[in-house]
Amino acid sequence: MVTLSDRVTALHISPIRRVTALLAETTKRKELVSFGGGGPSLPPPKEVSEEIVKRITEDPQGTSAYSGTRGYLDLRKLIADDWEKHQGTKYTPETEVILADGATEAIFSAYMSIFNKNDELIVTDPTYLGYLESAQLAGARMITLPVSVEDGYQPNLELLKSLVTKRTKAIVLLSPDNPTGRIVRPDFVKGLVDLAVDHDFWIINDSTYRDIIYGKDNQPRITTLPGAREKVISVGSFSKEASAPGLRLGYALGPADVIDGMEKVKQYTTLAPNTLSQNAMIRFLSDGVKERYLQNVVIPTYLKRRDCMEKAIRESLPEARTVRPEGAFYFFVDMRRYLKTMERDEEEFCNRLMSRKGVVVIPGSFFGEKGAGHVRMTFVSEPEERIEQGVTRIGEYVFSYAFSVAT
């Protein structure tokens, strides 16, 4: 038998995808409540579906033909306009914007464009685990910046400074965050940009959740800060904001050199973005479709679910600690008080919770060492009634271990 490469042998299957696969097998069980995967339960805006119908009907050849590797210029213009409108910085669609097969590909091709072997990448712990293995594919070494529920999952600037070395090539900033839902504080962002300028490293600004926020939008506009434009590679996605992850479309904005590099990588990994999906997203970014959909559908739906889940956690799991997510759609819940009494780690807990009570949550340790004793619960995929039911069942399971309840 011919052998495989060392890199692929060292690579791990995403445990969340494992849970999702397990879940797919058990979805026949209607009573199963999923706080697991981050796929929206909403349909995309009807304008998007209608546009797909229109385009494939009117021009089946054109909508099935190749686009350029960077994607349609029309769509890149709309992405640049949208960024300028919401994020305050003008990018040149011809040279500074590229489409990707989801933010996943944008991150991968950015990594491939910047990392040499053993360059260092700083990520928070816990963090989205897609960052870790793809950085490994690009040869980078991972340096972790711990965050904790006590600090509202906010990264600490002084701690970050102590991690920066001559080998630091990039840091990932994800705000709103997965798995914690926190929006990073403006002073951290400012300090981070100063640090990147002083020490000459990249900031990978993952803006996947940037428009899914529940209060006043006072997120820091990182690309507007002095010196940031030359240090920041922003990646984004239509998966969450258009409820269209299956259309596999994301993008990146950044200095022309990096976008050139990403185009080269894309040419030999996926060649070009999906043409029909691009047509659909041209419609999404036109005539205020996106803004109306977010304001009237996405935000109100998830806000109600968030508040419902928060109330349910407080009532059913009074000794759990968490932070109310200001954006995205995840609660990262510190369950250590319960797990200690139960003498279970978070992975055993999640497995048993699924089999005994039919509720799916993700072990926090999947997101990094500091996630031990935590679970991630998303409110993106279930309506309020089932969120209540699900959290109630978690409470029942926990209390079946007969706590000396502290409430």
Next chain:
Amino acid sequence: MVTLSDRVTALHISPIRRVTALLAETTKRKELVSFGGGGPSLPPPKEVSEEIVKRITEDPQGTSAYSGTRGYLDLRKLIADDWEKHQGTKYTPETEVILADGATEAIFSAYMSIFNKNDELIVTDPTYLGYLESAQLAGARMITLPVSVEDGYQPNLELLKSLVTKRTKAIVLLSPDNPTGRIVRPDFVKGLVDLAVDHDFWIINDSTYRDIIYGKDNQPRITTLPGAREKVISVGSFSKEASAPGLRLGYALGPADVIDGMEKVKQYTTLAPNTLSQNAMIRFLSDGVKERYLQNVVIPTYLKRRDCMEKAIRESLPEARTVRPEGAFYFFVDMRRYLKTMERDEEEFCNRLMSRKGVVVIPGSFFGEKGAGHVRMTFVSEPEERIEQGVTRIGEYVFSYAFSVAT
């Protein structure tokens, strides 16, 4: 300015994509005849467009949701059935089949799964240039097996044997071939498999054009040969056979270990294949849609164009040498007799031909050193009348250099 990675600095933009981009700018010139890029001018079968309309209308949420990383099992079953029917080997859809964002991604993730740094990959020269740079991304060293018009672009087994070393990790077999259109001879395939078994290396069997052939189908069924099953990774694509490159869907079949590796790579590069495209291709592989479309539309259309182009080349470029393509849709034309008199290399020739006569052909050197003095001309994108016009113009251009014509 932060630096980029060595790998991306060493990577080249595909010269064909450069030509295509140039072409996109000049398409307003109606008189421009393109024998350049390999994108089909046909629309996909109407069943495919209709299915897209049906699915997005009836289930907008489901068709926009994530599928698993390997893609829908229903589609993998149909791909395995199709392979068994046409290629004679049974693969297990659950473990031995994976979807990809085009054959490009299938090749990339196969490379990433098998190559360590400095492992050797054998490719023919000339060959499809997507093989070269993506192998470089995976760290492989390229070893070339020259083929020539004199031998009908058939690779020579003895020559291949002399290239195999302890570091040989894989060879790419593309049949029908791009850029030459040749179908490889059965005795070569048999010898290749024996060699792979004896020396323990992989065969990347690129079957992108496998169903686009113009005579009796007596291509060797490589996966049926003794010992082949454990050595062959087959990749395929819907881009050419369904005339749907913009839907970005390809696939791979191979031993479960390799498919596992490719799934891991895919998880961190593109996460999952496009859901809507998968639905469309489920329809393409059902109820004989594919077979009818190939027999009634694709093959007759391209066959007429091939014969038209062959006749035109014989008439307008009598001293050019080429081989009638038995499959795919490219003529690889040896122009050395003309270029010598013109004192031009093939790249200057192509540039001037485009600007003076409005005809796009691709320099053969883009496909490897042995392509010097050649040009690639595709008949996939223009109807017969324009094929005749285009080749006539090439003849006019060549003869404007006042040959002592040998005819």
